[in-house]
Structures are given as C-alpha cells and as structure tokens.
Amino acid sequence: MTFTYEIEGGNFSRAGSASSDIKKALKQLDLDYNIIKRVVVSIYEAEVNIVAHARRGTLTADIDADGIVVVLDDEGPGIPDIEAAMTTGFSTASPRVREMGFGAGMGLPNIKKNADSLHIQSTVGVGTRLEIAVNFK
C-alpha cells in the first residue's frame, strides 16, 4: 500500500492528519500497539516539522508485510547543522509555534528514538528530505 499526502506549511489545524490516516491503515494490519505507537510518533513529529518550518511538503508512506517506509520531502529553509538539530532542546521554531507547545527541540530526537532508521538530507535554502523506517518484525 502506498499513501501520499500534501502538507501545507503553517497550517496547524491540519497537522497530524496524514499520521491519523496512516494509523487507521496500520490498525487494520493487526500489529502490536507498540509498533503502531512508534510509527505514529515518528510520522507525527516529521509532519509537524514541515508545518512549523517549511512552505510545503509531501509525505509518501509505503507499507508492506515487513514494515513501513515514510519519505517526507519539503520545500523550506533546510537544516544548516543536522547534528545540532538532532540534539534534544535545540530548536529554531518561532515564538508563535512555541506558544502552542511545539518547538521544544524534541521532534527529531523523538523520531530517532522511535524509528528503526532515520536518514536526513538537507540543502539550506532548498529543503529537507527525511526517510523513516519502522520494521514490523
């Protein structure tokens, strides 16, 4: 199964809708709750990152019997220092985003902790690509 979603930068009222859809699909697969949780935490954080930082992005999720691979491509500012961005507490989020309780510098660390693999490629001024995988077995 392949799912594709468009994510709009700045639109917080839609944040999490792709994650919610994918969760519904995973629920049909009779997976352990802990696996669904790890997928959902990873995708939600990645989705929110696009909403909070980028102009727009796409999310593509491929699900088969062995696991899920999610690729998120955005057009946005890019990440100048990926190592810093992976540090818990490091954030470049705007004050507005922080007031909503986002932007605490926990997003990428949450993904790293919950996914089986996370690859980040980023070009400053162009955009960022995340590839997240969670194995079902």
Place this chain on the structure above:
Amino acid sequence: MTVKDLTEALELKVFSGQQGLQNEISGGYTSDLLSDVMGHCKQNDVWVTLQTHRNIMAIASLRELAAIVIVKGFEPEAEAINKSNEENIPILGTSLGAFEISGKIYELLKK
C-alpha cells in the same frame, strides 16, 4: 477508574466527548509540550495541560489517551471540541492549576 469516575470525584467540567466517559484510565501525564506528551505518555493516560488548541486532540487520538484535563479555567477551542466529539475522547476542565489537579488524580489512581 473510568473518566466518568474521575469527573465525579474531582468535580471536573465535561466540555466534550461525552461518548468517551466510560474510557478506562490507567495513568496520567502532565505537560504542555506536545512532543513531550507524544513521546512519553502511555495509552489510556489522562493528560493534564493548559493547551487549548485543536492539536491537543491530534495527540490524544494518535496516542489513544483516555481524556484531557485543561487546567486553570481555560476552555478548549471549537475545533478541539469538534474533534473530541468525533473521537470520543473527553476534554475536561478544572479551575485548579496543573500541580494541584495532577496531585489529586495521582492520589485517586494510586488507590
């Protein structure tokens, strides 16, 4: 303990999600940072927060929480209420602060 038991014991206001009052509560988590809750809450927790916007419901639904308690007399935004009714996850309210209500919930759940 169900959400209904909790609302009665602590005189919490039920803003929305009445269909979920029978949800079973197994624990609790108190935080206003959404990624903190996303990463560290547990399924069937009751979540104590001062956030009122619709994204609290995205977290509650994705992580299958039992209910949300909004503190200090704040009220949920309309979009959060709609989503709470759709998902059957109640949003509750208290005039108390997070410290005090969390202590009371903790005492009840410990029994």
